[in-house]
Amino acid sequence: MQLLDGKATSEAIRQELMKAVQKRRENGQKIPHLAAVIVGNDGGSLTYVGAKVRACQEIGFDSTLIQLPEELSEEALLQKVEELNNNPQIDGFIVQLPLPKHMDEKKVTLAIDPKKDVDGFHPLNLGNMVLDLPGFLPATPAGMLELFKRYNIETSGKHCVVIGRSHIVGSPMSIMMGRNASPGNCTVTLTHSRTKNLKEITLQADIIITAIGKPGFLTADMVKEGTVVMDVGITRVADATRKSGYKLYGDVDFENVAPKCSYITPVPGGVGPMTIVSLMMNTLKAMELK
Numbered sequence: 029m030q031l032l033d034g035k036a037t038s039e040a041i042r043q044e045l046m047k048a049v050q051k052r053r054e055n056g057q058k059i060p061h062l063a064a065v066i067v068g069n070d071g072g073s074l075t076y077v078g079a080k081v082r083a084c085q086e087i088g089f090d091s092t093l094i095q096l097p098e099e100l101s102e103e104a105l106l107q108k109v110e111e112l113n114n115n116p117q118i119d120g121f122i123v124q125l126p127l128p129k130h131m132d133e134k135k136v137t138l139a140i141d142p143k144k145d146v147d148g149f150h151p152l153n154l155g156n157m158v159l160d161l162p163g164f165l166p167a168t169p170a171g172m173l174e175l176f177k178r179y180n181i182e183t184s185g186k187h188c189v190v191i192g193r194s195h196i197v198g199s200p201m202s203i204m205m206g207r208n209a210s211p212g213n214c215t216v217t218l219t220h221s222r223t224k225n226l227k228e229i230t231l232q233a234d235i236i237i238t239a240i241g242k243p244g245f246l247t248a249d250m251v252k253e254g255t256v257v258m259d260v261g262i263t264r265v266a267d268a269t270r271k272s273g274y275k276l277y278g279d280v281d282f283e284n285v286a287p288k289c290s291y292i293t294p295v296p297g298g299v300g301p302m303t304i305v306s307l308m309m310n311t312l313k314a315m316e317l318k
């Protein structure tokens with residue numbers, strides 16, 4: 029079993045990005061600038077956005093964190109999005125999800141200029157992905173593709189089972205793994221809460237990608253020997269013995285599944301850090317395309 033070390037891989041990519049920024053600085057060129065919008069005080073979201081902004085600072089990107097109150101109106105948020113669309117200093121921006129219940133996430137996503145949509149959530153970018161046209165790939169699936177690439181894992185002709193059909197991970201990942209591309213060229217099965225006989229399906233998988241947010245959901249009896257497992261789940265479970273007060277769990281019963289795998293991502297330190305560098309790569313690309 030080999031660990032897919034997202035932390036080390038993302039660190040290598042950060043070094044590459046740092047060099048690219050340094051070169052731009054030396055040549056007097058513009059430095060990539062990412063803005064992140066967060067509405068409300070959700071602990072998980074604040075942690076993720078904080079990590080994104082910190083990553084910008086470490087790499088040498090410019091960054092702006094825009095923290096807005098929970099009770100903000102949808103109209104005011106849309107106005108902020110429009111401001112960012114029109115601000116020539118900002119190359120790309122994200123609006124952290126989920127948004128408060130009184131806001132329509134689809135409406136907000138649609139308002140983002142696709143050229144600045146470094147999350148790759150806008151329908152234009154998702155459509156470009158389906159058609160193999162240039163655009164921004166969603167950060168988490170793109171980060172997983174990068175792991176397949178950097179660990180030289182063969183995907184062509186393999187059976188890839190994706191568990192979870194979210195708009196930001198499961199659905200786009202199922203499409204990306206089935207494209208005529210490398211990594212890609214898989215036979216893909218997209219499973220979800222209504223899937224019958226899930227275990228029968230996962231036992232046929234060469235690659236399993238879990239993205240449902242249910243700690244320990246994928247157990248050893250669901251996995252055949254030699255499977256590649258990527259775990260996107262990251263759930264906080266209260267743990268009084270820890271300073272933070274919680275422990276992070278993936279969707280995979282890691283302890284029992286890992287010995288059966290050829291490759292597996294840990295949680296934390298697997299897919300999570302790759303999502304952040306994908307976002308940085310998309311931001312650099314957004315600036316270069318301008």
Ligand code: GUN
Binds near residue numbers: 122124125126147196
């Ligand atoms: N919420 C969970 N993951 C993400 C992400 O990658 N981007 C945004 N904007 N919100 C998220």
